Amino acid sequence: MAKTLIKNIGLYRNHKITEHGNIEITDDRITAFPEKIEDISAYVTVIDGKDMLALPGFINTHNHIAMTAFRSYADDMQLMDWLEKKIWPAEACLNEEVVYAQTMLGIAEMIRCGTTGFADMYFFMDQVAEAVKDSGIRACLSRGLTGITPNADAALQENLDFYRTWHNSCDGRITVMFGPHAPYTCPEEYLYKVVDTARSVGAEIHMHLSETKAEVDNHRKQYGLSPIAWADKVGVFDCGCLAAHCVHVDDEDLEIMARKKVRVAHNPGSNLKLASGTAPIGKMLKKGITVSLGTDGASSNNNLDIFEEMRLAALIHKGVTYDPTIIPAETAVNLLTEGGAAALGYRDAGKLEIGYKADITLMDREGLHWYPRNDVLSLLAYSANSMDVDTVFIDGKPVLKNKEFVTLDIERIKARAEETKKQLLAAVESV
Amino acid sequence: MAKTLIKNIGLYRNHKITEHGNIEITDDRITAFPEKIEDISAYVTVIDGKDMLALPGFINTHNHIAMTAFRSYADDMQLMDWLEKKIWPAEACLNEEVVYAQTMLGIAEMIRCGTTGFADMYFFMDQVAEAVKDSGIRACLSRGLTGITPNADAALQENLDFYRTWHNSCDGRITVMFGPHAPYTCPEEYLYKVVDTARSVGAEIHMHLSETKAEVDNHRKQYGLSPIAWADKVGVFDCGCLAAHCVHVDDEDLEIMARKKVRVAHNPGSNLKLASGTAPIGKMLKKGITVSLGTDGASSNNNLDIFEEMRLAALIHKGVTYDPTIIPAETAVNLLTEGGAAALGYRDAGKLEIGYKADITLMDREGLHWYPRNDVLSLLAYSANSMDVDTVFIDGKPVLKNKEFVTLDIERIKARAEETKKQLLAAVESV
Numbered sequence: 010m011a012k013t014l015i016k017n018i019g020l021y022r023n024h025k026i027t028e029h030g031n032i033e034i035t036d037d038r039i040t041a042f043p044e045k046i047e048d049i050s051a052y053v054t055v056i057d058g059k060d061m062l063a064l065p066g067f068i069n070t071h072n073h074i075a076m077t078a079f080r081s082y083a084d085d086m087q088l089m090d091w092l093e094k095k096i097w098p099a100e101a102c103l104n105e106e107v108v109y110a111q112t113m114l115g116i117a118e119m120i121r122c123g124t125t126g127f128a129d130m131y132f133f134m135d136q137v138a139e140a141v142k143d144s145g146i147r148a149c150l151s152r153g154l155t156g157i158t159p160n161a162d163a164a165l166q167e168n169l170d171f172y173r174t175w176h177n178s179c180d181g182r183i184t185v186m187f188g189p190h191a192p193y194t195c196p197e198e199y200l201y202k203v204v205d206t207a208r209s210v211g212a213e214i215h216m217h218l219s220e221t222k223a224e225v226d227n228h229r230k231q232y233g234l235s236p237i238a239w240a241d242k243v244g245v246f247d248c249g250c251l252a253a254h255c256v257h258v259d260d261e262d263l264e265i266m267a268r269k270k271v272r273v274a275h276n277p278g279s280n281l282k283l284a285s286g287t288a289p290i291g292k293m294l295k296k297g298i299t300v301s302l303g304t305d306g307a308s309s310n311n312n313l314d315i316f317e318e319m320r321l322a323a324l325i326h327k328g329v330t331y332d333p334t335i336i337p338a339e340t341a342v343n344l345l346t347e348g349g350a351a352a353l354g355y356r357d358a359g360k361l362e363i364g365y366k367a368d369i370t371l372m373d374r375e376g377l378h379w380y381p382r383n384d385v386l387s388l389l390a391y392s393a394n395s396m397d398v399d400t401v402f403i404d405g406k407p408v409l410k411n412k413e414f415v416t417l418d419i420e421r422i423k424a425r426a427e428e429t430k431k432q433l434l435a436a437v438e439s440v
Numbered sequence: 441m442a443k444t445l446i447k448n449i450g451l452y453r454n455h456k457i458t459e460h461g462n463i464e465i466t467d468d469r470i471t472a473f474p475e476k477i478e479d480i481s482a483y484v485t486v487i488d489g490k491d492m493l494a495l496p497g498f499i500n501t502h503n504h505i506a507m508t509a510f511r512s513y514a515d516d517m518q519l520m521d522w523l524e525k526k527i528w529p530a531e532a533c534l535n536e537e538v539v540y541a542q543t544m545l546g547i548a549e550m551i552r553c554g555t556t557g558f559a560d561m562y563f564f565m566d567q568v569a570e571a572v573k574d575s576g577i578r579a580c581l582s583r584g585l586t587g588i589t590p591n592a593d594a595a596l597q598e599n600l601d602f603y604r605t606w607h608n609s610c611d612g613r614i615t616v617m618f619g620p621h622a623p624y625t626c627p628e629e630y631l632y633k634v635v636d637t638a639r640s641v642g643a644e645i646h647m648h649l650s651e652t653k654a655e656v657d658n659h660r661k662q663y664g665l666s667p668i669a670w671a672d673k674v675g676v677f678d679c680g681c682l683a684a685h686c687v688h689v690d691d692e693d694l695e696i697m698a699r700k701k702v703r704v705a706h707n708p709g710s711n712l713k714l715a716s717g718t719a720p721i722g723k724m725l726k727k728g729i730t731v732s733l734g735t736d737g738a739s740s741n742n743n744l745d746i747f748e749e750m751r752l753a754a755l756i757h758k759g760v761t762y763d764p765t766i767i768p769a770e771t772a773v774n775l776l777t778e779g780g781a782a783a784l785g786y787r788d789a790g791k792l793e794i795g796y797k798a799d800i801t802l803m804d805r806e807g808l809h810w811y812p813r814n815d816v817l818s819l820l821a822y823s824a825n826s827m828d829v830d831t832v833f834i835d836g837k838p839v840l841k842n843k844e845f846v847t848l849d850i851e852r853i854k855a856r857a858e859e860t861k862k863q864l865l866a867a868v869e870s871v
């Protein structure tokens with residue numbers, strides 16, 4: 010039993026911050042919050058939390074992580090131009106080596122920003138899973154499935170194989186969902202097949218829903234139903250669903266989402282940058298819908314800084330609803346932590362509690378933006394930034410310490426990302 | 441003549457980035473961009489810019505800097521509750537010592553984020569000017585004036601004295617404007633007096649205009665004119681005007697603003713957090729109106745990170761106008777740099793050009809979010825963060841180097857900010 014003590018630290022527990030706390034970690038779990046340290050020699054590792062803040066590790070609930078390859082590759086374009094002229098041709102040239110290298114880059118970036126778990130939907134998912142395994146992060150992975158391509162059935166089989174191989178692997182760090190991409194890429198018959206297959210193994214579903222107004226309008230024309238109502242009809246929500254975006258949802262949609270316990274991945278940065286709009290998360294939260302935060306891929310964000318998404322979520326909804334109280338500081342921090350864990354179905358992560366996984370992010374409070382000190386939760390939500398993240402534990406293991414990576418070779422990761430990106434773009438140009 | 445060389449660095453010039461450039465600084469000015477370094481011994485200081493990016497120093501064009509005292513003091517409240525119950529009673533207890541200490545804190549925070557110049561409107565302005573003088577930053581200062589308080593005329597006299605004492609002082613680092621607070625705090629007769637006084641010395645005006653919908657609606661009821669049309673009628677724009685916010689402006693307002701060369705301080709973070717809305721800066725830019733970025737005070741933001749405002753400006757207007765091309769990366773960077781300089785009336789700052797002031801911000805590109813490298817300008821606008829700022833020159837002098845302050849005693853600044861805030865809040869409670 011390896012015991013770690015984080016001592017004399019500010020703790021975010023029960024939606025409040027208390028100072029001068031202690032956290033005991035035994036192996037992969039939080040085992041105590043001792044008020045006094047009787048015997049310091051009982052701990053293999055002792056971390057001094059002076060002037061730091063301990064939070065549940067941040068969760069990024071929507072990503073296409075290997076798209077870090079396309080960070081800053083194509084910006085400031087209309088959506089269909091961007092997809093058809095730049096992203097899809099480039100994606101067609103991806104291979105296993107690129108995906109592994111870019112995924113490692115993305116994971117490292119997320120850890121640096123305090124992220125301990127993420128959800129992904131892409132392809133070459135075995136390589137993504139290998140990178141998750143190697144890096145020590147927690148992840149909920151799905152194979153992106155489109156029913157309109159020749160390999161639709163093969164991809165579904167791949168998702169099934171992937172589920173069987175990786176679900177609950179790496180001491181439970183990796184879980185797997187099915188990933189039907191979106192209503193406009195999954196014809197009804199195909200989506201029924203996906204749902205049946207997911208149901209046959211008890212898997213949940215990760216899907217883009219109601220991201221743009223055009224998608225919703227077209228869907229209503231084609232099916233006479235909103236994407237949400239249609240997904241419900243096909244049985245997506247009966248599997249358990251992590252729904253990305255949900256920007257253009259009406260009150261009927263929200264009723265369905267609440268009733269069917271749909272968990273939302275809100276991606277404010279991507280929704281703004283791609284000009285999709287702003288999801289009504291204030292209404293969702295009032296209805297008791299689980300809301301969490303995602304960065305989306307780095308090609309539409311352009312970073313994987315989930316703390317920046319928290320800031321965006323805290324700010325934009327006040328501005329667009331003209332209600333300064335709609336997402337208060339506490340709510341914003343919860344979206345980042347327990348909301349994220351709930352969205353990914355983690356029952357023992359997302360809070361600092363005894364028995365919970367030791368996925369813990371420590372932020373330092375040395376920065377000038379932490380002064381003067383009035384309300385710590387407000388400082389966290391409205392003034393801090395992700396570079397304040399000092400130390401990150403995942404599954405009880407330190408992966409970042411004093412802002413340095415403990416296990417990952419960052420220079421090699423950066424170099425490999427650059428090399429494989431160059432190979433990829435050379436391949437794209439030679440097509 | 442003290443000569444500095446920044447060598448082998450990425451340069452943002454003419455709205456483009458070129459790699460492997462060199463910058464020669466002589467005293468307070470940029471004097472050359474040598475292609476080859478003939479004699480390195482000619483330089484007293486040589487900075488290796490390897491993997492860094494040189495930008496014109498960032499400009500924060502709207503602030504109430506001493507309000508750092510109230511950072512996280514009152515959040516998630518309705519605007520009038522916030523002002524009446526929290527901010528105004530606390531402001532009534534401010535004194536010179538508090539203002540100096542909080543201003544130093546705010547200046548240090550701004551420098552850390554790459555800011556080389558800012559505009560301020562507040563009171564105890566001599567202390568603000570002393571802090572500007574002591575810190576080495578550039579500033580455009582105005583005494584906040586309200587016509588509805590007993591000291592209205594005294595405050596105007598103060599602004600005039602302040603102008604005579606400080607305008608163009610400290611080698612031109614400090615300039616002074618007149619600061620009539622807002623249409624709803626300056627009755628017409630008073631505003632005429634302010635305009636006359638400003639005109640008598642050739643001073644410009646810094647004023648809040650059309651910040652909230654309620655302000656505009658009330659103003660139209662009272663005066664039959666929008667705040668913009670009314671300010672124009674009273675002669676504010678004939679003095680030259682830095683107008684903060686301009687959130688609720690219609691096409692007629694925009695016509696006036698374009699014709700009268702009103703320069704706008706856009707404060708996206710504050711406008712969102714206080715639920716004021718989003719200013720139509722896309723339209724402004726199309727009309728050729730000068731737009732710049734401000735943080736507003738730390739009590740309504742809650743940090744003074746102007747780079748974060750740039751990111752917000754780059755993202756939110758895409759989302760609310762449904763146009764992903766409305767504020768491209770280059771425009772966002774220009775708001776932060778040359779737009780800011782133009783807004784404050786700086787004719788020789790805001791660009792990296794020969795003869796311009798050596799106000800230069802260097803950002804490192806070591807962070808994972810800078811990989812892989814496709815388009816540097818996109819990486820800057822959409823992926824970088826202010827903690828990438830490595831070195832800051834103002835007026836040719838280094839004030840930040842390798843992320844450490846060169847001249848400021850940061851620990852003392854933080855401690856004084858905390859001490860004076862405590863004294864202030866004790867005074868507030870004893871009232």
